Amino acid sequence: MEYNSDMLFDLPSDDVLYDALVARDDRYDGQAFVCVHSTGIFCRLTCPARKPLRENCTFRPTVGECMEAGFRPCKRCHPVKAAAQNEPAIIDLLARLDAQPQRRWSEQDVADLGYDLSTVRRAFKRHFGMTFLEMARQRRLREGFETLAVGGSVMTAQLDASFESPSAFRAAFAKLLGCAPADLKSDGAMRATWIPTALGDMIAISSASHLHLLEFVDRKGLPAELRKMQANTPGGLGIGRFAPAEQAEAELADYFAAKSARFETPLFMHGTDFFKRVWTALQTIPAGETRSYGDIARQIGQPTAVRAVARANGSNQIALMIPCHRVIGADGSLTGYAGGLWRKQRLIEIERALKTKTAA
Structure with a gap:
C-alpha cells in the first residue's frame, strides 16, 4: 500500500472532537486543535477556558495549519508549547532538580516551597507518568550509574547517588535495571549506557557494531x-x-531539538521474522505522520493480522528509532504506549512541528 507523504492519519469527526473539547478529554490532545472563529484563537482540546459554541469551532491536526489559517495561539493553554511547560510548579521543581540532582527530596521539602502536595503529585503523574519524588529518585540513580560507567566503585556510586546504605542503592538499582550494580562489568561485549533526553532518561544497550x-x-x-x-x-x-x-545519543539530541528525525544508528532487532517485518514497516512511517495497526497489517501483506501487529508493536525494544509511537487507534485516538500516553502525545507533537518546520 502506498501513502501520500503529506497524509496525516484521519481524525474523527468534528462532532467527536467537540465532545472531547467540552469534556477536556485528553485522548486527542496534541492530535487535534480547535480553531475558534469568534475569537480568532486556537487551543488544545484540554484548554481550561470557557467552551465556545459548536458552530464557532473547526478542528485542525497541527499547530502549523491553525496558524496558516490565521488563528493565534491561546494564552491560557499555550498550544505551541509542551503542556507541562504551562504549569509553574512543574517548571520550578524541574529547575530545582536540574540544579541539585543529588538532593534527597521529601514531601516536606515540596510543601516547604509552598506547593500543595496532591496538586503537584497529580500534575507530574499527568505529564510524566511519575511523581516528582519518583523522578528525583531516578535522577539520583542516574548519578550512580554514570559513576559506575567511568569505572567508579559501587560504594562511590552509592554516595554519588545520595543513598544512605549500600542495600538501598542495590535494591533501587535492581528494581530499575533488573540487576545489581556489581553485575554490570566494564568490559562486557554488550554495554548499557544512560542517555538523558527532553522526555525522560533512556537506557541504551549496544555492542561494538549495533544498538540492541x-x-x-x-x-x-x-x-x-x-x-x-x-x-x-x-x-x-x-x-x-x-x-x-554514542551515535544514538547525538541523533536523539537533534531529534528532541527538532533539528532532524533521521536515525542512522545501526540496529539489531531481537524478534521473530514476523516482528521484524512489522518493525521494518514502522521505520517507513515518515515523522509527522501516523498509521493504524490495520494500515501496517495491510502494508506487510497480512491484512487480517491486526492483533499480531499490535503485539509486535508493543514488543519493540528500540524506541523512537523504530517508531512504534506513530501507530494510533483506527479512530484517531492515542492507544497504549509502554512509554506512557503523555510521552506518545509529545513525540507526535515534536514530529508534526518538525514536519511543519521542514516544509516551511
Whole structure:
C-alpha cells in the first residue's frame, strides 16, 4: 500500500472532537486543535477556558495549519508549547532538580516551597507518568550509574547517588535495571549506557557494531528485558559506551531539538521474522505522520493480522528509532504506549512541528 507523504492519519469527526473539547478529554490532545472563529484563537482540546459554541469551532491536526489559517495561539493553554511547560510548579521543581540532582527530596521539602502536595503529585503523574519524588529518585540513580560507567566503585556510586546504605542503592538499582550494580562489568561485549533526553532518561544497550535496545527508564517492562538480555549475553552485560550508543545519543539530541528525525544508528532487532517485518514497516512511517495497526497489517501483506501487529508493536525494544509511537487507534485516538500516553502525545507533537518546520 502506498501513502501520500503529506497524509496525516484521519481524525474523527468534528462532532467527536467537540465532545472531547467540552469534556477536556485528553485522548486527542496534541492530535487535534480547535480553531475558534469568534475569537480568532486556537487551543488544545484540554484548554481550561470557557467552551465556545459548536458552530464557532473547526478542528485542525497541527499547530502549523491553525496558524496558516490565521488563528493565534491561546494564552491560557499555550498550544505551541509542551503542556507541562504551562504549569509553574512543574517548571520550578524541574529547575530545582536540574540544579541539585543529588538532593534527597521529601514531601516536606515540596510543601516547604509552598506547593500543595496532591496538586503537584497529580500534575507530574499527568505529564510524566511519575511523581516528582519518583523522578528525583531516578535522577539520583542516574548519578550512580554514570559513576559506575567511568569505572567508579559501587560504594562511590552509592554516595554519588545520595543513598544512605549500600542495600538501598542495590535494591533501587535492581528494581530499575533488573540487576545489581556489581553485575554490570566494564568490559562486557554488550554495554548499557544512560542517555538523558527532553522526555525522560533512556537506557541504551549496544555492542561494538549495533544498538540492541533503547528504552525509557520508567518503562515497566525494562527490568525484565534487561534480565533477559543479561542471561543471553555471554559474560553478561557491561556498562559504558560503544560507538552505536554514542551515535544514538547525538541523533536523539537533534531529534528532541527538532533539528532532524533521521536515525542512522545501526540496529539489531531481537524478534521473530514476523516482528521484524512489522518493525521494518514502522521505520517507513515518515515523522509527522501516523498509521493504524490495520494500515501496517495491510502494508506487510497480512491484512487480517491486526492483533499480531499490535503485539509486535508493543514488543519493540528500540524506541523512537523504530517508531512504534506513530501507530494510533483506527479512530484517531492515542492507544497504549509502554512509554506512557503523555510521552506518545509529545513525540507526535515534536514530529508534526518538525514536519511543519521542514516544509516551511
